[in-house]
Amino acid sequence: MSSNSKYTQSQQGVIDRIVHTIPIEIRDTFDKKQLAAIEESIAINSSYDHHCIDFRPVIGIGRWRYYAVFLLGKDRRKAPRRRASITTVIKALAVVFGLFFLFVSAVLTLYLIKSALGIDIFKHFSFGIWDYFKAHFLN
Secondary structure (H helix, E strand, O other): OOOOOOOOHHHHHHHHHHHHHOOHHHHOOOOHHHHHHHHHHHHHHHOOOOOOEEEOOEEEEOOEEEEOOEEEOOOOOOOOOOOOOHHHHHHHHHHHHHHHHHHHHHHHHHHHHHHHOOOOOOOOOOOOHHHHHHHHHOO
8 A cells, every 4th residue: 555665676566465355444444554464464475585495397288287396494473384294193193104005016917917927036935916816816
Protein backbone atom coordinates (compact mmCIF):
# COMPACT_ATOMS: atom_id res chain seq x y z
CA MET A 1 0.00 0.00 0.00
CA SER A 2 2.67 2.52 0.93
CA SER A 3 5.51 3.41 -1.36
CA ASN A 4 8.12 3.25 1.37
CA SER A 5 11.68 3.62 0.07
CA LYS A 6 13.15 1.15 2.57
CA TYR A 7 11.99 -1.77 0.41
CA THR A 8 13.40 -2.84 -2.93
CA GLN A 9 11.25 -2.60 -6.02
CA SER A 10 10.61 -6.35 -6.08
CA GLN A 11 9.74 -6.38 -2.36
CA GLN A 12 7.36 -3.47 -2.86
CA GLY A 13 5.72 -5.33 -5.73
CA VAL A 14 5.16 -8.39 -3.53
CA ILE A 15 3.83 -6.19 -0.70
CA ASP A 16 1.40 -4.45 -3.04
CA ARG A 17 0.15 -7.74 -4.53
CA ILE A 18 -0.43 -9.34 -1.13
CA VAL A 19 -1.99 -6.32 0.53
CA HIS A 20 -4.36 -5.83 -2.42
CA THR A 21 -5.64 -9.41 -1.96
CA ILE A 22 -6.98 -8.44 1.48
CA PRO A 23 -10.64 -7.38 1.17
CA ILE A 24 -10.90 -3.58 1.22
CA GLU A 25 -13.26 -3.51 4.23
CA ILE A 26 -10.65 -5.38 6.28
CA ARG A 27 -7.70 -3.47 4.82
CA ASP A 28 -9.28 -0.15 5.82
CA THR A 29 -9.41 -1.26 9.47
CA PHE A 30 -5.59 -1.45 9.74
CA ASP A 31 -3.87 1.52 11.30
CA LYS A 32 -0.47 2.71 10.01
CA LYS A 33 1.47 0.70 12.62
CA GLN A 34 -0.33 -2.56 11.76
CA LEU A 35 0.09 -1.99 8.03
CA ALA A 36 3.81 -1.22 8.48
CA ALA A 37 4.25 -4.46 10.48
CA ILE A 38 2.47 -6.46 7.76
CA GLU A 39 4.62 -4.84 5.05
CA GLU A 40 7.83 -5.54 6.97
CA SER A 41 6.85 -9.17 7.52
CA ILE A 42 6.07 -9.61 3.83
CA ALA A 43 9.35 -7.94 2.81
CA ILE A 44 11.43 -10.12 5.16
CA ASN A 45 9.77 -13.33 3.98
CA SER A 46 9.83 -12.49 0.28
CA SER A 47 13.46 -11.52 -0.22
CA TYR A 48 15.43 -13.99 -2.30
CA ASP A 49 18.75 -12.17 -2.38
CA HIS A 50 20.21 -13.57 0.87
CA HIS A 51 21.41 -16.89 -0.51
CA CYS A 52 24.98 -17.84 -1.39
CA ILE A 53 23.62 -20.12 -4.10
CA ASP A 54 20.27 -19.46 -5.76
CA PHE A 55 19.80 -21.91 -8.65
CA ARG A 56 16.33 -22.05 -10.24
CA PRO A 57 16.38 -23.83 -13.59
CA VAL A 58 13.25 -24.32 -15.69
CA ILE A 59 13.07 -27.44 -17.85
CA GLY A 60 10.66 -27.63 -20.76
CA ILE A 61 9.53 -31.10 -21.84
CA GLY A 62 7.04 -30.91 -24.68
CA ARG A 63 4.20 -28.67 -23.64
CA TRP A 64 4.98 -28.97 -19.92
CA ARG A 65 7.46 -26.86 -17.99
CA TYR A 66 9.02 -28.02 -14.74
CA TYR A 67 11.20 -26.10 -12.33
CA ALA A 68 13.67 -26.99 -9.63
CA VAL A 69 15.01 -24.78 -6.87
CA PHE A 70 18.29 -25.16 -5.01
CA LEU A 71 19.08 -22.58 -2.35
CA LEU A 72 22.03 -22.46 -0.01
CA GLY A 73 22.67 -19.83 2.61
CA LYS A 74 22.53 -18.88 6.25
CA ASP A 75 19.26 -19.55 8.07
CA ARG A 76 18.03 -16.05 8.94
CA ARG A 77 14.55 -16.97 10.10
CA LYS A 78 13.66 -15.62 13.52
CA ALA A 79 11.55 -18.57 14.68
CA PRO A 80 13.57 -21.80 14.97
CA ARG A 81 12.32 -24.77 13.02
CA ARG A 82 10.64 -27.54 14.95
CA ARG A 83 13.10 -30.35 15.58
CA ALA A 84 12.62 -33.93 14.44
CA SER A 85 9.42 -35.43 15.71
CA ILE A 86 8.08 -38.96 15.83
CA THR A 87 6.39 -38.48 12.44
CA THR A 88 9.75 -37.67 10.87
CA VAL A 89 11.20 -40.87 12.31
CA ILE A 90 8.23 -42.87 11.01
CA LYS A 91 8.58 -41.30 7.57
CA ALA A 92 12.30 -42.09 7.52
CA LEU A 93 11.65 -45.71 8.52
CA ALA A 94 8.97 -46.02 5.83
CA VAL A 95 11.42 -44.73 3.21
CA VAL A 96 14.14 -47.14 4.41
CA PHE A 97 11.78 -50.14 4.35
CA GLY A 98 10.44 -49.07 0.96
CA LEU A 99 13.94 -48.82 -0.49
CA PHE A 100 14.85 -52.17 1.07
CA PHE A 101 11.76 -53.77 -0.50
CA LEU A 102 12.64 -52.30 -3.91
CA PHE A 103 16.23 -53.53 -3.59
CA VAL A 104 15.17 -57.07 -2.63
CA SER A 105 12.61 -57.11 -5.46
CA ALA A 106 15.25 -56.01 -7.98
CA VAL A 107 17.75 -58.62 -6.80
CA LEU A 108 15.09 -61.36 -6.90
CA THR A 109 14.03 -60.32 -10.40
CA LEU A 110 17.63 -60.34 -11.63
CA TYR A 111 18.21 -63.74 -10.00
CA LEU A 112 15.12 -65.18 -11.71
CA ILE A 113 16.23 -63.78 -15.08
CA LYS A 114 19.71 -65.26 -14.56
CA SER A 115 18.23 -68.65 -13.67
CA ALA A 116 15.81 -68.57 -16.64
CA LEU A 117 18.74 -67.96 -18.97
CA GLY A 118 20.54 -70.97 -17.48
CA ILE A 119 23.48 -69.00 -16.12
CA ASP A 120 25.17 -70.74 -13.19
CA ILE A 121 27.54 -68.62 -11.13
CA PHE A 122 28.44 -71.43 -8.73
CA LYS A 123 28.43 -75.01 -10.06
CA HIS A 124 26.20 -77.46 -8.15
CA PHE A 125 24.75 -74.75 -5.89
CA SER A 126 21.29 -73.25 -5.95
CA PHE A 127 19.14 -71.28 -3.56
CA GLY A 128 16.09 -73.17 -4.85
CA ILE A 129 14.21 -70.00 -5.76
CA TRP A 130 14.10 -70.84 -9.47
CA ASP A 131 12.77 -74.36 -8.82
CA TYR A 132 10.09 -72.98 -6.48
CA PHE A 133 9.15 -70.30 -9.03
CA LYS A 134 8.89 -72.88 -11.86
CA ALA A 135 6.83 -75.28 -9.74
CA HIS A 136 4.32 -72.70 -8.51
CA PHE A 137 4.06 -70.07 -11.24
CA LEU A 138 5.09 -71.59 -14.58
CA ASN A 139 2.88 -74.73 -14.60
